[in-house]
Amino acid sequence: MSRRASKSRPDTPRRTASPPAAAPASPPLPWVAGLACLSVAVAASAILALNHLTGLSMPGCGPESACARAAASYWGKVRLLGLEWPVSYLGFAYFDAALVGWVLSRRGLPKPLLFIAYLGGAISIFYLFVIVIENTACMYCIAAHVANLAFCVAATMTSRGALPGGGLAAVAGLGAFITTSAVLGAVDAVTRSQVRAQGEAERSAAVQEMIRQGRDQPRPEPTATQPADPSPAPQPSASPNETAPAPSPPPAPPLDDSPLAAGQSLAGRYIWGPAEAPIRIVLITGYQCPDCLRVEPQVEQLIQTRKDVQISIRHFPFNKDCNPFVGRTMQPNGCWAARAAEAAGMLYGVDGFWKMHKWLFDPNRRGAFTKSEELEEALRSWGFDPTGFAQVMSSEETLRRIREDCELAADLGLFFSPMIFVNGVELKGWHVPNALIRTVEELAATNPPALPPTADRPVGAVKKYVADWREQTPLAMPPDARAWPLGPEDARVQVIVYGDYQEPSTAEADQIIRKFMTGRSDIRYTFRPFPFDTACNPTVQQARFPKGCRAAAAAEAAGQLGGVETYWKAHVWLMSNAATFSDETVKAAAATFGLDGEALLAAMDSDDVQAAIKDDVESGRKFPSLRLGMPAGISTIPSIFVNGKFLPRWKTDQVQVIDLVLEEACRAPAQ
Numbered sequence: 001m002s003r004r005a006s007k008s009r010p011d012t013p014r015r016t017a018s019p020p021a022a023a024p025a026s027p028p029l030p031w032v033a034g035l036a037c038l039s040v041a042v043a044a045s046a047i048l049a050l051n052h053l054t055g056l057s058m059p060g061c062g063p064e065s066a067c068a069r070a071a072a073s074y075w076g077k078v079r080l081l082g083l084e085w086p087v088s089y090l091g092f093a094y095f096d097a098a099l100v101g102w103v104l105s106r107r108g109l110p111k112p113l114l115f116i117a118y119l120g121g122a123i124s125i126f127y128l129f130v131i132v133i134e135n136t137a138c139m140y141c142i143a144a145h146v147a148n149l150a151f152c153v154a155a156t157m158t159s160r161g162a163l164p165g166g167g168l169a170a171v172a173g174l175g176a177f178i179t180t181s182a183v184l185g186a187v188d189a190v191t192r193s194q195v196r197a198q199g200e201a202e203r204s205a206a207v208q209e210m211i212r213q214g215r216d217q218p219r220p221e222p223t224a225t226q227p228a229d230p231s232p233a234p235q236p237s238a239s240p241n242e243t244a245p246a247p248s249p250p251p252a253p254p255l256d257d258s259p260l261a262a263g264q265s266l267a268g269r270y271i272w273g274p275a276e277a278p279i280r281i282v283l284i285t286g287y288q289c290p291d292c293l294r295v296e297p298q299v300e301q302l303i304q305t306r307k308d309v310q311i312s313i314r315h316f317p318f319n320k321d322c323n324p325f326v327g328r329t330m331q332p333n334g335c336w337a338a339r340a341a342e343a344a345g346m347l348y349g350v351d352g353f354w355k356m357h358k359w360l361f362d363p364n365r366r367g368a369f370t371k372s373e374e375l376e377e378a379l380r381s382w383g384f385d386p387t388g389f390a391q392v393m394s395s396e397e398t399l400r401r402i403r404e405d406c407e408l409a410a411d412l413g414l415f416f417s418p419m420i421f422v423n424g425v426e427l428k429g430w431h432v433p434n435a436l437i438r439t440v441e442e443l444a445a446t447n448p449p450a451l452p453p454t455a456d457r458p459v460g461a462v463k464k465y466v467a468d469w470r471e472q473t474p475l476a477m478p479p480d481a482r483a484w485p486l487g488p489e490d491a492r493v494q495v496i497v498y499g500d501y502q503e504p505s506t507a508e509a510d511q512i513i514r515k516f517m518t519g520r521s522d523i524r525y526t527f528r529p530f531p532f533d534t535a536c537n538p539t540v541q542q543a544r545f546p547k548g549c550r551a552a553a554a555a556e557a558a559g560q561l562g563g564v565e566t567y568w569k570a571h572v573w574l575m576s577n578a579a580t581f582s583d584e585t586v587k588a589a590a591a592t593f594g595l596d597g598e599a600l601l602a603a604m605d606s607d608d609v610q611a612a613i614k615d616d617v618e619s620g621r622k623f624p625s626l627r628l629g630m631p632a633g634i635s636t637i638p639s640i641f642v643n644g645k646f647l648p649r650w651k652t653d654q655v656q657v658i659d660l661v662l663e664e665a666c667r668a669p670a671q
Helices: 003-008 029-054 066-072 087-105 111-134 139-161 167-216 290-305 334-360 372-381 389-393 396-411 435-444 461-470 504-517 548-562 564-576 583-593 597-604 607-621 657-667
Strands: 077-080 083-086 279-285 309-315 419-422 493-499 523-529 639-642
Touching: 029 066, 029 087, 029 139, 077 087, 083 087, 087 111, 087 139, 087 167, 111 139, 111 167, 167 435, 279 290, 279 435, 290 309, 290 435, 309 334, 309 396, 334 372, 334 389, 334 396, 372 389, 389 396, 419 435, 461 657, 493 504, 493 657, 504 523, 504 564, 504 657, 523 548, 523 607, 548 564, 548 583, 548 597, 548 607, 564 583, 583 597, 639 657
Parallel strands: 279 309, 493 523
Antiparallel strands: 077 083, 279 419, 493 639
């Protein structure tokens, strides 16, 4: 080896320091922001989906909340191939898939996935617009859509750093979407099956009652020109352009508590079908009621296919402008839609009413119109002169008619619309598939007599409320480890009331129950506070009774300090002194309970008292659904349960229904 070679190639190779291992790059801040936004969207949409699936009532999601109205609206479901899929399910599956794809994309979305994110953002903008237009400001809906829009901004900011391809993220996201949708669909199918079974049982019971009453009705006597025939001749259908002549009523059965006077008709003013019919249908409905809209195709099918059916309409819009029997307006154009239908009937007869009825129930309209020109154009298309229509629609007479219908509906015990009567019997279970059509077919098969509308004698509200309570399946009542019951433990009648010491109706119901219990040993009464006060109850959206939590603490503290007897002394005082209640007044009254005022105030702030109130509120929030398919949780006060059965209507203007229910419960055989 040459010296030159030896110099250029040393025997011992030189060691060079290897570069330090690169630290993994931190995710960019916009990517982290996108992850946070999608997490919020997933959580909010999951709450909405669970509320629909299980009825779990989260704060702000009660039966009459904005969440419930949004879910029940036309835009609350996606319709495809005859199926309806709740938007909450679709949103949850989409956000779940987006979260999986975003995590796997690591630094940003490639262009194909970014386009899908933009499409989701456009849908969120659309739904935020719908929320504003339809006044359904559901806080979970808004949170999900706003978070989705913020995610789109984050995705745009990270798109330049996205790794090429994105195939794994796309496949995983699609898999997450399919899996989530499949799980939701399976649970939803089970729930629907249970709701359908319950509804079908109710419908079958109603049909049997219709058949029974039909057998008891007097058959029309044959005339000289109409010999007796075991198979009655088909009745001619009245032309829709003619008002049916008023027939002479048959002998009326005993009135019981029917709100109808002798000879008064349950039917509406504009009857489609024969003057006397074997099957007489009356629908109490509203043109902006989503459930009413779902029933309407069956009504149209009956009109088109049967000649033995008589159909009429009574109005009950959930709008305070014309309906004094609703708590708040849920159908903004409901009154004007009903008045438009009545005006069409007044000016153009039966034909005019039913054309307007069908026009208002069009799925693309749903009772909404903003200009009189829309009505005039529709009237002209039917060959009617619209002159004077707006004036008649705005008249006192149309308002009087709507209020008359609402009063009758209240007297009949309407709780939700639609309320459907067939031959004077309420059709419960109307929500199961084709319930009205199948009921008509089953009833027609028994060959009922053709009778005028005055033959139908529906029971009134009082009888209905008691029957509704009686026919329920008892619920499993939530446990109460801190109860202060009044009455013996083995009493055959167990009464539980969820209420607020500051709410007047709670005090009224409480007084009725305690008065009924006087001298009896067969009733046990437990009161569980459910204050409509945000200080201790996150379920309610606003503090309707700001002292409710404090009053509940006073009752619980009295019980913990002095036992059951002391609790009920404090309970009665709180119910009687709601208007003047304060820390000072309850401190002054403590001596009448046998307690020291300072000790009572101190106990009201103790952990044990606050834990007991929290336990009652939580039990009310998680209360089992009062009806399959309906949200769970206490939503109104007082909520009264007698032997595990809910009593939503416990009084009328004239009758204390709760007394009748308690009497029946005391007489019933021991379970």
